Amino acid sequence: MPADLAVIGLGHLGLPLVQAAVAAGIDTVGYDTDPRPCAELRAGRTPVEGSLTASEIRRMLSGGFRPTTSAAELGRVRTAVICSPTPLGPDRTVDLTALGDAARALAARLRPHTTVVLESAVPPGTTENFLRPLLEEGSGLTAGRDFHLACSPSRLDPGNRTHTYASTPKVIGGLTSACTESAAAFYGRLTDKVVRARxxxxxxxxxxxxxxxxxxxxxxxxxxxxxxxxxxxxxxxxxxxxxxxxxxxxxxxxxxxxxxxxxxxxxxxxxxxxxxxxxxxxxxxxxxxxxxxxxxxxxxxxxxxxxxxxxxxxxxxxxxxxxxxxxxxxxxxxxxxxxxxxxxxxxxxxxxxxxxxxxxxxxxxxxxxxxxxxxxxxxxxxxxxxxxxxxxxxxxxxxxxxxxxxxxxxxxxxxxxxxx
The missing domain is CATH 3.40.50.720 (NAD(P)-binding Rossmann-like Domain)
Known part of the structure; x- marks a missing residue:
């Protein structure tokens, strides 16, 4: 069944986004290559320490959220947000392995007019010089022409009841102005304020x-x-x-x-x-x-x-x-x-x-x-x-x-x- 949104990476970044999207009435599918978080979520349990509570997970599931390990679901959405982990490696450089895996899984099923957003914390230039080539090579489509590509880094503060997802402005920088506006239209459904970067x-x-x-x-x-x-x-x-x-x-x-x-x-x-x-x-x-x-x-x-x-x-x-x-x-x-x-x-x-x-x-x-x-x-x-x-x-x-x-x-x- 098609969904409006695919959240790729069901960790500390992806789950709060899923929660906000489901609360806004957005039909959401969550994709992760690791079967463990999907199994935990389907059972109504949180797979990430310090993240959402079991009752919040159950509300998300009852609201239509579908966690899956099937990459086929990625080809049936209007918006795909990549929330893959980007930890520091032993040499203290950012490890983009999970981001690369997510990009390749999405690229193989990317359809024209889809909006792709990167939320993971990455070095400057990663969206254009790392993510974009993987998406274009795997899909045969061109970013900025055939599909929208943007970066909107996460600003989560887990447990903060004052600055919630809705009340925290989202910074969005698209490959083109049309990319920015497409991503802004999506996040405008989740947050009170959108800030457009150059x-x-x-x-x-x-x-x-x-x-x-x-x-x-x-x-x-x-x-x-x-x-x-x-x-x-x-x-x-x-x-x-x-x-x-x-x-x-x-x-x-x-x-x-x-x-x-x-x-x-x-x-x-x-x-x-x-x-x-x-x-x-x-x-x-x-x-x-x-x-x-x-x-x-x-x-x-x-x-x-x-x-x-x-x-x-x-x-x-x-x-x-x-x-x-x-x-x-x-x-x-x-x-x-x-x-x-x-x-x-x-x-x-x-x-x-x-x-x-x-x-x-x-x-x-x-x-x-x-x-x-x-x-x-x-x-x-x-x-x-x-x-x-x-x-x-x-x-x-x-x-x-x-x-x-x-x-x-x-x-x-x-x-x-x-x-x-």
Whole structure:
């Protein structure tokens, strides 16, 4: 049965798009080469940690959503949106393998007048120099003439109830003005505002700028955290004061590391540019270096605190609170908790954890003991480390119960714990 929309890639990008489309009354099919997410979705379960709830999945299914592994469905839609994962590889370059697989599957069935949109986070130039050739070679059609091609990078903030899909403007850059308008007509059914970029590269670079803005500013405040601790300055009070300035300042807060699905991208060091590569963004590289150091700094603070209380890391019972990358979510993508746990284990510590959203947590493929009673576990631990401030945590009560508490998020009352 034909559908208005095909969402290719049923992960953390694709599922919220499906949800928004079904809510808008758009007949939607979801395609994934991996049979596991499709099977989970058909059973009414979410295949992605920290994504939609089971009840939301069931509402999508009752609204007509059809998850499938049959690529034949892709040839029967008006709009196809590619939401394939584009993770960083071991060399810290973006891995476009899944995007290439999605493009080839779609190209073999692409019909004239279809609108194809790329939502995956990619280096500037990818839509034109990587995706376009695959679609044209596989279909025999020409982008901009026979079918519409555009980029509209995802701006999702999982769990954010204020900035929803509908209330977050969508940036769209098409290969031609007609491509832009075709994609804008589709997204106009889902969101309150559409922002037209000059072209696909401008849309791609918008995502790069937004991600690197966050990354660089977190790095700045992480450096401030280390400096303030060395100087005996309360950084959290400094931030509280600074954020009262009504112009020229936006507050960021330090933490044990940077997680999430967005990755810092340096366009000067990436492929798919039609020009000679330019100068690398040194600010971004430095920010990466600083933020990558934060788990080590947390370990250093843990060792110092234990030592000051006459204990060694070796043999110490350490309880980690919150192992996800953002509060009130089950998503663990790139969360610093795993690296921190690994390093503590290497130093001989006995690790336990508590997280209301994560019932099973593994480090090096080994299960980490989960605390059933938070207060009892904190009282028994030599050191409790708050890595993520889920709203269910009573931090004032926790500070009373814990023998020693390190707060890496500045969420505890002043004086109640040792802060990062």
């Amino acid at each position: 072209g696909p590269r401008e849309a791609e670079m918008t995502k790069v700028l937004e991600t690197n803005f966050r990354h660089v500013n977190i790095a700045l405040v992480n450096e401030m955290a280390v400096a303030c601790h060395d100087l005996g300055v309360d950084l959290w009070d400094v931030i509280r004061c600074a954020e009262t300035k009504p112009f020229g300042f936006q507050p960021f807060r330090p933490g044990p590391g940077v997680g999430g699905h967005g990755v810092p991208v340096d366009p000067g060091c990436l492929p798919y540019s039609s020009r000679t590569p330019g100068h690398p963004l040194r600010m971004v590289s430095l920010a990466q270096e600083i933020n990558d150091r934060m788990p080590s700094y947390v370990i250093q603070r843990c060792a110092t605190l234990l030592n000051e209380h006459g204990k060694s890391v070796r043999g110490a019972r350490v309880l980690l609170l919150g192992v996800t990358y953002k509060p009130d979510s089950a998503d663990q993508e790139a969360a610093p908790a795993r690296e921190i746990a690994t390093r503590l284990m290497d130093m001989g510590a006995q690790i336990g954890y508590h997280d209301p959203h994560v019932l099973d947590w593994r480090v090096r493929e080994l299960p980490v003991p989960r605390a059933d009673s938070l207060y009892e576990a904190a009282a028994a631990a030599d050191l409790t480390v708050l890595l993520q401030q889920h709203r269910t945590y009573d931090l004032q009560g926790l500070a009373v119960k814990a023998q020693l508490l390190l707060d890496t998020r500045g969420a505890t009352p002043a004086g109640a714990a040792h802060r990062l």
